[in-house]
Amino acid sequence: MSLRYAVLTLLDIEPGSGYDLKRRFERSVSHFWSASHQQMYRELHKLYDEGLLDCEEQPQEGKPDKKVYSLTEKGRAELCDWVTQPAAPQKIREPFLVRLFAGHHLSQEELREALNDQLRRHHGLLENYREQNERVLKSAPALQERYWLAHQTLLLGIEAEKTWIRWAEKMLSQLEQKHGETN
CATH class of the missing domain: 1.10.287 (Helix Hairpins)
Known part of the structure; x- marks a missing residue:
């Protein structure tokens, strides 16, 4: 598995900004998958560039615009395709x-x-x-x-x-x- 599918899964549940996504990540999948803040943002940009995510900019007072990401139909289709594939057990990497x-x-x-x-x-x-x-x-x-x-x-x-x-x-x-x- 890659961070790609963790991000798609979290955005499938609910759209959000990079910050929102990182917070959700820490409160959910972090007990079985890890990613840094930088990795999360790189993955968001990559998924957006591939057309798997939409990005809506929301103006904020006194701050840069907030970018809220959501799945496109192409993103949802990739997630659905991935989730139907068998997953091999992973060895411990500790x-x-x-x-x-x-x-x-x-x-x-x-x-x-x-x-x-x-x-x-x-x-x-x-x-x-x-x-x-x-x-x-x-x-x-x-x-x-x-x-x-x-x-x-x-x-x-x-x-x-x-x-x-x-x-x-x-x-x-x-x-x-x-x-x-x-x-």
Whole structure:
């Protein structure tokens, strides 16, 4: 998958500016896809140049005009074509795991700190996802129904974070046991 389809999907739900899109991205697909602000704007411009998006400029007082993007019929057709294609499972692409793979170069303390850092990060992500989940559960039933599939991806993100946390805690426990045996 590419950022292209994440952008098309978000604009299919609701038109918006680059800023709106980035905020929506952070509150939704960011738990399984990442993109910087610059990448998002580059992709918007590329999709617009390809005729997949319309752009309406809305005047703002004291600011540059706001560009609001929406899907064209061509954009919607590409999204519909893409969504019907089978998706192959992706392998995990996690920089920390590469570091851990070479972890024999770390001291016990450095390894423990790296694992604790990952634990803090994943606890933070889990908390963020749980807060998003609470907002979804408090939303109107019609909205919950409309975004049911999107909500399922959030629930998977929650489970993935729980798994990371269990794994890191187990690693720390094993590290303590192993370190205790060697002393």
